[in-house]
Amino acid sequence: MIEVHQLTKRYGPTVAVSEISFEASKGEVLGFLGPNGAGKTTTMRVITGYLPPTSGKVTVAGYDVEEESIEARRHTGYLPESPPVYPEMKVSEYLAFVGRIKGVPRGELRKRVDEVSEKCAIADVQSRQIGKLSKGYRQRVGLAQALIHNPDVLILDEPTAGLDPKQIHETRDLIRGLSGEHTVVLSTHILPEVSKTCDRVVVINAGKVAAVGTPDELTQRLQGFESVLVTAEGPREEIKARLERVEGVSRVEESDGANGRATFEVHATKEKDVRAELARAVVESQWRLLELRTSGMSLEDIFLKLTTHEEQIKN
Ligand SMILES: Nc1ncnc2c1ncn2[C@@H]1O[C@H](COP(=O)(O)OP(=O)(O)OP(=O)(O)O)[C@@H](O)[C@H]1O
Ligand SMILES: [Mg+2]
Numbered sequence: 001m002i003e004v005h006q007l008t009k010r011y012g013p014t015v016a017v018s019e020i021s022f023e024a025s026k027g028e029v030l031g032f033l034g035p036n037g038a039g040k041t042t043t044m045r046v047i048t049g050y051l052p053p054t055s056g057k058v059t060v061a062g063y064d065v066e067e068e069s070i071e072a073r074r075h076t077g078y079l080p081e082s083p084p085v086y087p088e089m090k091v092s093e094y095l096a097f098v099g100r101i102k103g104v105p106r107g108e109l110r111k112r113v114d115e116v117s118e119k120c121a122i123a124d125v126q127s128r129q130i131g132k133l134s135k136g137y138r139q140r141v142g143l144a145q146a147l148i149h150n151p152d153v154l155i156l157d158e159p160t161a162g163l164d165p166k167q168i169h170e171t172r173d174l175i176r177g178l179s180g181e182h183t184v185v186l187s188t189h190i191l192p193e194v195s196k197t198c199d200r201v202v203v204i205n206a207g208k209v210a211a212v213g214t215p216d217e218l219t220q221r222l223q224g225f226e227s228v229l230v231t232a233e234g235p236r237e238e239i240k241a242r243l244e245r246v247e248g249v250s251r252v253e254e255s256d257g258a259n260g261r262a263t264f265e266v267h268a269t270k271e272k273d274v275r276a277e278l279a280r281a282v283v284e285s286q287w288r289l290l291e292l293r294t295s296g297m298s299l300e301d302i303f304l305k306l307t308t309h310e311e312q313i314k315n
Contacts, residue, residue: 001183007056016042031198032187040187077146081157087131102149120144136167156186234287
């Protein structure tokens with residue numbers, strides 16, 4: 001549903017993201033986890049067509065965000081880091097206004113406004129002015145406007161930032177409820193957030209993908225289980241299938257790929273050093289092994305920079 005391939009974005013001399021690749025498949029909630037300045041917002045702004053990539057390719061629902069931007073945007077809803085505010089507007093007016101911009105047919109506007117208001121639990125404030133709403137309600141209005149044209153893909157930049165614990169719970173439930181029907185990418189720098197809301201996580205640090213996996217796999221790695229990054233030249237699908245068959249391997253994720261090369265993140269089931277067997281599998285299949293390394297340490301360093309506590313939030 002979303003494919004980000006070798007994306008690089010520079011702001012003048014600053015490289016905000018460098019050759020990052022990842023995918024989100026239909027109906028999944030993908031977490032984009034990284035410390036401040038990692039490049040989360042930048043990546044999301046490219047996916048949503050607000051910023052052109054410096055290089056690389058991004059597609060949403062099969063449409064190139066640069067070359068077919070109108071189609072791509074039609075399939076995308078976006079909650080920006082700081083949502084645009086029209087404090088004077090009433091909630092229902094604002095949602096209808098965004099709906100018109102997003103091409104919702106006039107005859108359906110009223111119904112759509114009611115539907116998203118219901119979904120985002122703002123039906124009771126429809127006739128209130130946005131400027132007079134609490135932060136939590138305003139955030140939900142932001143979510144509602146992202147949903148107004150019923151997009152396949154939702155890009156949510158720190159959707160729970162600045163909310164109180166109760167509001168955080170409600171927003172997470174809402175996002176979980178959107179999965180299946182919508183493909184969601186949400187960014188966060190809060191570690192527990194991803195395990196509560198996301199099916200899969202891309203960890204990004206200093207503009208690069210540092211790890212990809214399910215929340216459980218990332219937690220295991222933090223507890224000392226290693227994962228190994230294998231870069232090889234050869235047929236991707238075959239390499240992936242071969243690595244999956246190595247004893248002790250629980251899961252293989254493709255984390256990067258270009259020019260016939262592919263990098264895989266290999267997760268092992270137990271605390272077992274699978275490196276030698278992985279190397280042997282690649283070489284015996286006559287593929288070129290370009291790199292093989294553990295990524296445990298650097299991930300730990302990155303996680304130290306993340307917010308790991310949510311003292312006030314009960315489960
Ligand atoms: N408009 C801009 N001009 C110049 N540099 C920018 C601009 N926007 C972002 N950057 C830089 O790009 C890098 C990535 O920033 P980005 O906002 O994408 O990170 P982030 O992961 O969203 O961080 P945060 O968690 O603080 O929101 C940072 O070094 C930032 O200073
Ligand atoms: Mg940001």
